[in-house]
Amino acid sequence: MATIRDIAKLAGVSPATVSRVLNYDQELSVAQETKQRIFEVAEKLNYTKHKRVNKSGKAVIRLVQWYDEAEELADLYYLSIRLGIEKKAEELYIDIQRETLAELSDSQVSGTIALGKFDAKQIRQLRQYEENLLLVDFDGMKMGIDSLVVDFDQSMDLVIDHFIQHGHKKIGILSGKEKTKHNLQPIEDPRLAVFKQKMEQLNLYRPEFTLTAAFSMEAGKKTMAHFLADQSELPDALFASSDALAVGAMQAIQEAGLQIPADISVIGFNDVSVAKYVSPALSTIKVETEWMGELAVSTIVDLAKEFSPAPRKIMLGTKLIERDSTQ
Numbered sequence: 281m282a283t284i285r286d287i288a289k290l291a292g293v294s295p296a297t298v299s300r301v302l303n304y305d306q307e308l309s310v311a312q313e314t315k316q317r318i319f320e321v322a323e324k325l326n327y328t329k330h331k332r333v334n335k336s337g338k339a340v341i342r343l344v345q346w347y348d349e350a351e352e353l354a355d356l357y358y359l360s361i362r363l364g365i366e367k368k369a370e371e372l373y374i375d376i377q378r379e380t381l382a383e384l385s386d387s388q389v390s391g392t393i394a395l396g397k398f399d400a401k402q403i404r405q406l407r408q409y410e411e412n413l414l415l416v417d418f419d420g421m422k423m424g425i426d427s428l429v430v431d432f433d434q435s436m437d438l439v440i441d442h443f444i445q446h447g448h449k450k451i452g453i454l455s456g457k458e459k460t461k462h463n464l465q466p467i468e469d470p471r472l473a474v475f476k477q478k479m480e481q482l483n484l485y486r487p488e489f490t491l492t493a494a495f496s497m498e499a500g501k502k503t504m505a506h507f508l509a510d511q512s513e514l515p516d517a518l519f520a521s522s523d524a525l526a527v528g529a530m531q532a533i534q535e536a537g538l539q540i541p542a543d544i545s546v547i548g549f550n551d552v553s554v555a556k557y558v559s560p561a562l563s564t565i566k567v568e569t570e571w572m573g574e575l576a577v578s579t580i581v582d583l584a585k586e587f588s589p590a591p592r593k594i595m596l597g598t599k600l601i602e603r604d605s606t607q
Contacts, residue, residue, distance in 0.1 A: 346396030364573020452489030500528025
């Protein structure tokens with residue numbers, strides 16, 4: 281694992297600044313560009329593969345994202361996927377043409393990767409500009425769109441099984457709340473739906489232990505702080521739908537005078553770079569985000585080469601990374 285000094289050296293800042301940025305220190309005054317550089321370096325230092333292929337001609341792939349750079353820093357999940365896309369494209373000598381939904385161009389490309397959450401109207405808009413379309417982190421099968429998604433069913437099995445095996449029965453969830461851009465259509469957190477179904481089957485679901493917040497550290501901290509102040513009975517284990525939410529919840533738990541994991545065990549989701557550096561180090565469900573980005577490029581290249589008679593959905597499995605926030 282890369283050290284804070286490694287990140288500091290490449291980012292051109294002090295180790296203390298890196299530590300405070302990775303721990304979401306709200307009292308730190310640092311430029312947005314510096315934060316972006318630190319987070320990108322931290323993600324890139326996790327990359328272990330970098331093989332190059334023979335040059336076989338220049339192609340162009342359009343990348344449409346629903347997150348802007350500021351939102352990427354609030355939740356590093358999409359930042360990591362984007363970096364994986366760019367890395368694989370570089371290996372294959374493919375140009376990435378980044379565009380927004382508001383400013384889609386008519387330029388000829390080999391295909392379009394749409395990264396994030398999109399409503400039906402936005403997907404129809406994307407299809408008008410490019411037939412070869414791949415949705416990443418969003419299931420578009422109902423609309424006949426090729427999709428690359430995470431297997432949330434398998435992920436939640438890992439979380440719930442781990443908690444139960446360690447004697448936890450009072451299990452809570454801090455799920456994510458978000459909306460599509462422009463049309464502001466609410467998006468259901470698939471982790472919550474699967475969590476509720478599995479916990480009900482085990483007769484362990486507690487609706488009072490179900491919390492919801494926007495996908496950011498600040499929102500997770502605020503929601504958890506209110507919950508801890510209002511509830512007389514607390515869960516002994518908590519799953520958060522992203523690492524950013526988990527970090528915020530952990531800060532609130534510690535500020536309330538509770539110990540992690542002695543009082544509440546915490547598991548996050550994604551395994552972004554900051555999960556290793558917070559205190560205690562965060563146990564989390566690892567999504568191979570870099571590989572997800574690489575696979576998106578490989579898939580769109582394959583789709584451009586040969587006609588597919590039916591849409592495909594590729595599901596990525598996950599694994600639980602145990603660190604110090606669980607026992």
